Amino acid sequence: MNYFTGTDEYVLSQELKDNVNVAIALGRPLLVKGEPGTGKTLLAHSIARGLGKRLLVWNIKSTTKAQEGLYVYDTVQRLNDARFGGKDVSNIKQYIKLGKLGESFASEEQVVLLIDEIDKADIEFPNDLLHELDIMNFYIPETGETIAAQHRPIVIITSNSEKELPDPFLRRCVFHYIAFPDEELMERIVRVHFPDIEKKLLRECLKKFYWIRQFDMLRKKPSTSELVDWIQALKIGGVSIKKIEDEIPFIGTLLKKKEDIDVVANSGKTHYAYNSSIRTRDVY
Amino acid sequence: MFINFFFNLKAQGVPVSIHEWMALHEALVLNLNDVSLTKFYYMARAILVKNEVLYDRYDIAFLDTFKDVETTDELLEQILEGLKKVKELHLTEEEKRQVEKLNLDEVLRNFEEQLRQGHYKNHVGGNKAIGTGGRSTQGAWGYNPAGIRIGQGVSRHKSAVQIAEKREFKNYSNQIILDTRQMRVALSHLRSLLPIGPEEHLDVEQTVDATSKNAGELELIWKKKEKKAAKLILLMDAGGSMTPYARLVERLFSAASSQISKLKYFYFHNCIYQDLWKDIERSESISTVDFLKNTDKDYKLIIVGDAEMAPSELTWANGAIDYWYHNDIPGIVWLQRLRETFKYSLWLNPIPQRSWDYIQTTRMIKNIFPMFELTLEGLDEAIKHLISGKVLQKAV
Numbered sequence: 057m058n059y060f061t062g063t064d065e066y067v068l069s070q071e072l073k074d075n076v077n078v079a080i081a082l083g084r085p086l087l088v089k090g091e092p093g094t095g096k097t098l099l100a101h102s103i104a105r106g107l108g109k110r111l112l113v114w115n116i117k118s119t120t121k122a123q124e125g126l127y128v129y130d131t132v133q134r135l136n137d138a139r140f141g142g143k144d145v146s147n148i149k150q151y152i153k154l155g156k157l158g159e160s161f162a163s164e165e166q167v168v169l170l171i172d173e174i175d176k177a178d179i180e181f182p183n184d185l186l187h188e189l190d191i192m193n194f195y196i197p198e199t200g201e202t203i204a205a206q207h208r209p210i211v212i213i214t215s216n217s218e219k220e221l222p223d224p225f226l227r228r229c230v231f232h233y234i235a236f237p238d239e240e241l242m243e244r245i246v247r248v249h250f251p252d253i254e255k256k257l258l259r260e261c262l263k264k265f266y267w268i269r270q271f272d273m274l275r276k277k278p279s280t281s282e283l284v285d286w287i288q289a290l291k292i293g294g295v296s297i298k299k300i301e302d303e304i305p306f307i308g309t310l311l312k313k314k315e316d317i318d319v320v321a322n323s324g325k326t327h328y329a330y331n332s333s334i335r336t337r338d339v340y
Numbered sequence: 341m342f343i344n345f346f347f348n349l350k351a352q353g354v355p356v357s358i359h360e361w362m363a364l365h366e367a368l369v370l371n372l373n374d375v376s377l378t379k380f381y382y383m384a385r386a387i388l389v390k391n392e393v394l395y396d397r398y399d400i401a402f403l404d405t406f407k408d409v410e411t412t413d414e415l416l417e418q419i420l421e422g423l424k425k426v427k428e429l430h431l432t433e434e435e436k437r438q439v440e441k442l443n444l445d446e447v448l449r450n451f452e453e454q455l456r457q458g459h460y461k462n463h464v465g466g467n468k469a470i471g472t473g474g475r476s477t478q479g480a481w482g483y484n485p486a487g488i489r490i491g492q493g494v495s496r497h498k499s500a501v502q503i504a505e506k507r508e509f510k511n512y513s514n515q516i517i518l519d520t521r522q523m524r525v526a527l528s529h530l531r532s533l534l535p536i537g538p539e540e541h542l543d544v545e546q547t548v549d550a551t552s553k554n555a556g557e558l559e560l561i562w563k564k565k566e567k568k569a570a571k572l573i574l575l576m577d578a579g580g581s582m583t584p585y586a587r588l589v590e591r592l593f594s595a596a597s598s599q600i601s602k603l604k605y606f607y608f609h610n611c612i613y614q615d616l617w618k619d620i621e622r623s624e625s626i627s628t629v630d631f632l633k634n635t636d637k638d639y640k641l642i643i644v645g646d647a648e649m650a651p652s653e654l655t656w657a658n659g660a661i662d663y664w665y666h667n668d669i670p671g672i673v674w675l676q677r678l679r680e681t682f683k684y685s686l687w688l689n690p691i692p693q694r695s696w697d698y699i700q701t702t703r704m705i706k707n708i709f710p711m712f713e714l715t716l717e718g719l720d721e722a723i724k725h726l727i728s729g730k731v732l733q734k735a736v
Contacts, residue, residue, distance in 0.1 A: 071382040078372050078383050082363060089392065131544055132560075135551075139558045217525060226390035227359045233392040275594070 058107050058166075058210070066095065066102035067245045072232055076103060079230040085171075085189060085211035087226070090234030093279025096214040100170035103212065110167045112209075114156035120177045122184030125157035126194050126203075148198050157188060158203055166207035175215040182225035189228065237280065239266060249284050250291070260300045261287055268310060271319055278310040285309045348401040349388065356388050363387050377409065403505060524595040526719045530570040530640065530726060571638060572596065573682070574605040575612065577645030578620050579661075585690040588714060589644055592688075604639070606631075610649045610661050611671035612678065628674060632681050640726050641678065641685035643709065647702040648691065654701050675708050684726045690714040 060076045062068060076099075079086035088096045104111035114125055130151045137143045154162060160169040174182060188194050189211065193204035213229065215221065237245060239262055246258060265283050268274075278286075289306040299305060304320070311317050349356045364387045373379040381402060389398045546561035553559075574596055576589055597603055606616035606626075615625040652659040654671045679685055687709035689696065696702045696711065705711065712722035 074372075074379055074382060075386045078367055078386060081370055081372055082367060082387075084363070087390070132542055135547070135558060139556075221390075223355070227357050229390065230386045231390045232386055233395070 060103055060106050063102045063106045065248055066098055067241065067248055068095075068099065068102070069241065072099070072234065075230060075232045080210055082230065083208050085213050085229050087213045087215060087221075087229040087231045088234060089215045089217055089231070091236055091277075091279060092216060093281045094234040094236060095280065096234060097170065097172055100168055100172075100212040100214075103210065104168040107168070107210075109210070110163070110165070111170060112156050112160050112163075112167055113170045113172060115172045116174050116177045116181070118176050118178075120181065122177075122181050122188075123155075125155040125171075125185065126188065127155055127158050127196055128153045129198055152196060152199060154203070157185070158194070160209040161192065161194075161203050161205040163209070164206065167209050169209040169211050171211065171213045173216060174213050175217060175221065179222065183222050186225060186228065236269075242280070242283070245280060246284065246287065250287060253287070253291075254297075257290070257297055257300070258287075260297055261290070264300065264304055265310070268304075268320055274311070274316045274319060275313050276311070276316065282310050345384075345401065345405040348404045349398065352397040352401045354389060354394050354397050354401065360388050377406065399505075524599050526716065526723050527570075527572075527596055527599040530572060530600065530723055569601045570599075571602040571636065571640060572600045572604070573635070573639050573641045574603065575616070575641070575643045575645075576605065576607050577610065577643075578607040578617075578622070579610040579645075579649075581610075581646055581648055582690075585646070585714070588690055592644065592714070592719075602639075604635070608645075610645075611653050612643075612674045613660055613665070613667040613671055614669065614674070628677075632677060635681075637681065637683065639682060641682040642688060642722070642726075643678075643685070644688045644690075644714065646691050647687065647689055647696075647705045647711070648699050649701050651700055651704075654704060672704065672708070675705065679708050685709060686722050686725060687711045688714045688718070688722060693718075 058080050060073065060080065062073055076086060088099060090096055100113075101111060103109075129148075130153060134145055134148075134151045138145045156169065156171075160167050192208055193202055195202050242262060242265075243258060246253065246262075250258075261283070265278065265286075269277050271277075286306060286309040289309050290300070293306065295305050304310070307317055307320070311320065346356060346361055364384055367373070367383060367387060368380075373383045384402075385395065385398055389395060541563050543561045543563040546563075547559065550559040550561055551557065574593065576593065582589065593605065596605075606618060607620050607622065608616060609622065612628065614628050616628050616631055618624040618626065649661070650659075653661055657668055657670055658666050659670060660667050687705060689702070689711055690713075691699075691702070693713045696706060702711075710722075710725060712718040712725070
């Protein structure tokens with residue numbers, strides 16, 4: 057029985073840990089959603105390391121088709137060989153390349169399969185995979201072969217919710233929403249990256265970081281990875297704690313748009329600055 | 341009854357299917373929640389709810405179903421409360437010897453019995469029941485070396501009902517206008533696969549045909565790759581009454597310009613006449629007639645405005661609000677022409693829907709264009725309308 061207990065370099069909440077184990081026990085894909093930079097992709101890496109299994113990553117792009125995950129039939133190569141090469145082209149097998157999903161089925165041992173950013177693909181993409189994920193096999197008409205999973209892979213799917221996913225697909229998943237870490241959890245996360253960071257510096261950075269995040273008008277809120285970059289910059293720059301209290305050095309590492317920097321700059325320096333945003337319609 | 345949970349979820353509008361309900365039972369059979377209600381709360385949520393927007397409704401349904409369920413977590417909390425109220429107990433050496441005679445198994449059995457009988461409530465002193473400052477084997481700040489300590493550590497985890505009561509995900513509920521990211525997400529639904537860009541995709545059938553015709557000499561035929569794209573026209577009201585909503589419209593615009601590759605946008609003042617303005621200051625314009633003639637009809641049209649004006653501005657020739665501006669054709673005719681030209685069109689209104697019926701011009705415009713509220717939920721519905729041509733029934 058696989059039981060995931062977490063790894064040292066990835067900090068996660070108890071609920072997420074439990075949900076990972078629920079998904080493994082039920083043999084269903086785990087769908088992970090959350091703000092960018094909350095460590096969705098790293099979760100799969102951590103699971104693979106924690107369970108000592110091989111990780112296969114299938115990165116989804118806007119043009120990715122479900123078929124590519126199963127196998128690709130390289131017709132161009134075959135045409136080319138037929139025309140120019142002295143090769144025997146009657147054996148179609150050599151032109152069939154298994155995709156990531158196919159590879160995870162064909163693998164000798166159980167693997168962890170990460171389907172990254174599934175929402176980038178076309179709306180029909182998840183539906184096209186339903187059948188294969190359910191019965192864990194598929195048929196290659198070109199060769200008359202059936203590829204069946206020897207061990208059900210542990211499937212982790214991440215989504216940035218750029219698109220809604222179809223209901224039949226969602227029904228088959230276990231779903232976890234990674235909420236943005238609170239200060240306590242964030243402190244632990246930062247400590248993983250900077251084990252010897254000064255307590256006072258860390259506190260001050262987090263205070264500023266969460267203060268910036270509470271602006272509703274920001275076009276892009278800074279996330280965990282930006283915080284880590286920022287602290288890295290502060291350490292290299294050797295900025296004193298006093299200076300961080302007074303201003304925000306290297307603000308460019310946290311905010312990537314000029315408008316956002318203006319919003320923060322114009323808000324005054326205190327933590328109780330008036331937050332001039334239209335948030336709910338109750339305001340009207 | 342447990343099945344009530346299912347119906348409570350349904351009643352709250354959480355779309356739970358039998359499929360998922362069965363999966364939950366499967367998980368319960370495997371005891372994946374470790375007999376804890378708190379773990380059950382998270383596990384059931386992971387299996388039954390597939391969108392964080394619905395977490396708040398899940399919390400409500402959970403509260404409805406399980407609010408009277410007492411768990412040991414809660415008992416601990418209560419015992420802890422009671423214990424805080426008493427002073428420490430001082431015993432003589434003789435009494436200490438007496439209590440030391442008890443053995444641990446006996447104590448445990450006694451403890452469970454007490455719990456069952458409900459003797460734990462704020463019991464102070466005494467020799468038998470759980471309580472504080474007494475010599476019984478249960479309780480804290482008392483004296484008994486074989487006793488069970490309850491509630492002296494701080495409980496790290498809140499009980500499930502308390503978590504549900506907090507309703508942390510209230511803000512994720514979809515009626516609140518959120519940041520541009522969410523608007524971008526809504527708008528990105530508009531994109532569908534269109535053949536654009538360079539020709540880089542091999543057309544196998546055409547290639548085989550061409551190669552055959554070419555007597556077997558390889559002839560590769562490429563076709564345009566399909567890419568996500570959308571065509572959208574945004575017409576925005578820049579009138580005075582729109583000023584309170586300027587930031588909101590600006591956000592919509594910035595979201596649209598980042599998401600839509602083929603975006604056209606124009607401004608108007610209160611109502612649309614023979615000119616469309618290219619900038620918010622209305623210094624440069626194009627003719628509406630030319631615009632209607634020269635624009636592809638498969639563009640989707642979104643008009644953003646409060647639809648609130650004097651009826652004359654809408655129905656009279658020369659009714660425009662600006663004294664220097666003359667229009668031979670009333671605004672309502674222009675609106676109808678727009679509606680007839682673009683198959684997929686709608687109106688987004690920042691004013692809350694409940695007040696639409698009290699404004700005469702809003703009622704009139706609503707008859708021409710399907711009208712949606714400029715909130716996240718309204719935008720979502722509007723986009724669905726544009727994609728499918730159907731208006732989805734709004735859940736009230």
